[in-house]
Amino acid sequence: MVGRHAVGARRAALTALGALVLTTVPSAAAAPPPPAPGPAHLSARTLGADRPPAQVLRAMERDLGLTRSQARARLVDEAEAGTRAGRLRNALGGHFAGAWVSGATSAELTVATTHAADTAAIRAEGAKAVVVRTPLSTLQALKERLDAAAGHPRSRDTPVWYVDVPSNRVVVQATKRSAATAFIKAAGLQGRGVAVRVTADRPELRTDLVGGDAYYINDSARCSIGFSVTKGSTQGFASAGHCGTPGDSTKGYDKADQGTFKASTFPGKDMSWVSVNSKWTATPDYKGKGGKRAQVAGSVQALVGSSVCRSGSTSGWHCGTIQQLGATVQYAEGTVAGLTRTNVCSEPGDSGGPFVSGTQAQGTTSGGSGDCTSGGTTFFQPVNPILSDFGLTLKTAQAGAQAPQDNAAADAWAPGRVYEAGQTVTHAGVRYQCLQTHQAQPAWSPDATPALWQRLQ
Structure with missing residues (x-):
C-alpha cells in the first residue's frame, strides 16, 4: 500500500x-499537447x-x-x-x-x-x-532471479538475459529453446512472461593472445586501453577485468614498460584499472577514426536507443546504438551482470576499449559476437561502476578535476562521487534529486546543472 x-x-x-x-x-482528447520548443x-x-568531436560525427555518418x-x-x-x-x-x-x-x-x-x-x-x-503492464522495478527483480540461477546445468546454452524496456519484458537469449525453458524454470519464472530469443550467437570475451598494438599483459595477451583515470596522485586507465589480475604487469603499444593492474573484477563484473609509471600521462583523450584524438567531458549514462561509438586496437572506430541496459552475459569463463548491449561490432583485442556517446564516457568493451565485416553485437561494462567500485576519478576535458571527497557529509554533493538516477543530495542548503547517473564534475554542481539535478521543493 x-x-x-x-x-x-x-x-x-x-x-x-x-x-x-x-x-x-x-x-x-483531454491530454495536453506537447509543449512548444523551449530555449x-x-x-x-x-x-x-x-x-x-569531429570523429564522433564522421563515424555516425558512416555507421548510422x-x-x-x-x-x-x-x-x-x-x-x-x-x-x-x-x-x-x-x-x-x-x-x-x-x-x-x-x-x-x-x-x-x-x-x-x-x-x-x-x-x-x-x-x-x-x-x-x-x-504497459509491468513497472521497471518488477522487471529488474525478475532479471535478478535469473542472475541467481546462473550456473544451472542448462544455462551454458542461455548466454544472455536482459530487461528489454521497449517491449516491457525480460528476455532470455538462448542457442536452444529447450535450454531457455529449463533455465526459466530453474529461476522459478515459468508463467511470468519471460520471452525467449533463439540465436546461434554466443558472446566471447574480446581478448587476443596473438599480440599487436594497444597494451600487453605479462608480455602476451593484448587488450585496449579504456579511459584515463586518477586515484589521488596515481595515474592510470580503466579497462576490462578479464584482461588481467592484480599484480599483472603491462607494456604499452611500443612494448615499453607501462604499469601494473591495481584491481580487477571478473567474473561478476568485467572491470579493472591499471596504474602507470611516470613515462605515461593520463589525458581525457581517446582515439577516433584514423587514430585522431577526441576527448570525454564526463560520464553521463545514455538512454536505450542512444547512439554510441567504440574504439579498439583491433578493429578501430565503429558506431551503433544502445539496445539494453543491465544485461547479464554468461561467457565460457564466467557470468557477468550489469553490462550494456549494443549493435556495435568488435573483434578480439578490442576488450577494454572505450565506448562514448557524444562527449560522455559510457564504458569499456567486454565481449560480443560477430565481427566488423559481417556485423555483430558487443557488450560493455558501464564506466560509472568502475569509478565507484575502485574509487577512481575519470580524466575529463573539464578544468579543475578533483578526486572524490570522502570526508564530505554522506548526503552532501561532492565532485568525484558517482551519483545514481533518483539519488538525493544536499548542496548549499537545498535538496536535489539526480536525473541521470554520472560522476560529478567540479563544474557540475546541482544548482548549475538542471540537466543532471532537479531541485526538490
Whole structure:
C-alpha cells in the first residue's frame, strides 16, 4: 500500500512538471499537447552534446547513415531526452516502466508507465507516453532471479538475459529453446512472461593472445586501453577485468614498460584499472577514426536507443546504438551482470576499449559476437561502476578535476562521487534529486546543472 505521504510527494512532483493531477484517468482528447520548443538546449550545452568531436560525427555518418547535420541534431536530442526522462522517472515513482529514444535520424523520447493517468505528465515533457503492464522495478527483480540461477546445468546454452524496456519484458537469449525453458524454470519464472530469443550467437570475451598494438599483459595477451583515470596522485586507465589480475604487469603499444593492474573484477563484473609509471600521462583523450584524438567531458549514462561509438586496437572506430541496459552475459569463463548491449561490432583485442556517446564516457568493451565485416553485437561494462567500485576519478576535458571527497557529509554533493538516477543530495542548503547517473564534475554542481539535478521543493 502506498502511504499518504508518498502519494502527496508524487502529486507534487507531477505538478512541478506542469502536469494536471487528476483523480480520474484522462481521455486522449483531454491530454495536453506537447509543449512548444523551449530555449536553446540547456542539457546539450551542459553535457557538451552541442560540441561533439569531429570523429564522433564522421563515424555516425558512416555507421548510422546520417548526414552531418542529422548527427549533430541527434546528439543534442539524446542529451535533452536523458534529462526529461530523469525528471519523469523521479515524478512517476513506482509507476515508471522505463524510457528510450527511437528514430533513424532523430531521437524521439518514449516513457512507459503502468498508470494511464500519468500520460498527461509524460506528454507535458514532450515525450511519447506508453502504458504497459509491468513497472521497471518488477522487471529488474525478475532479471535478478535469473542472475541467481546462473550456473544451472542448462544455462551454458542461455548466454544472455536482459530487461528489454521497449517491449516491457525480460528476455532470455538462448542457442536452444529447450535450454531457455529449463533455465526459466530453474529461476522459478515459468508463467511470468519471460520471452525467449533463439540465436546461434554466443558472446566471447574480446581478448587476443596473438599480440599487436594497444597494451600487453605479462608480455602476451593484448587488450585496449579504456579511459584515463586518477586515484589521488596515481595515474592510470580503466579497462576490462578479464584482461588481467592484480599484480599483472603491462607494456604499452611500443612494448615499453607501462604499469601494473591495481584491481580487477571478473567474473561478476568485467572491470579493472591499471596504474602507470611516470613515462605515461593520463589525458581525457581517446582515439577516433584514423587514430585522431577526441576527448570525454564526463560520464553521463545514455538512454536505450542512444547512439554510441567504440574504439579498439583491433578493429578501430565503429558506431551503433544502445539496445539494453543491465544485461547479464554468461561467457565460457564466467557470468557477468550489469553490462550494456549494443549493435556495435568488435573483434578480439578490442576488450577494454572505450565506448562514448557524444562527449560522455559510457564504458569499456567486454565481449560480443560477430565481427566488423559481417556485423555483430558487443557488450560493455558501464564506466560509472568502475569509478565507484575502485574509487577512481575519470580524466575529463573539464578544468579543475578533483578526486572524490570522502570526508564530505554522506548526503552532501561532492565532485568525484558517482551519483545514481533518483539519488538525493544536499548542496548549499537545498535538496536535489539526480536525473541521470554520472560522476560529478567540479563544474557540475546541482544548482548549475538542471540537466543532471532537479531541485526538490
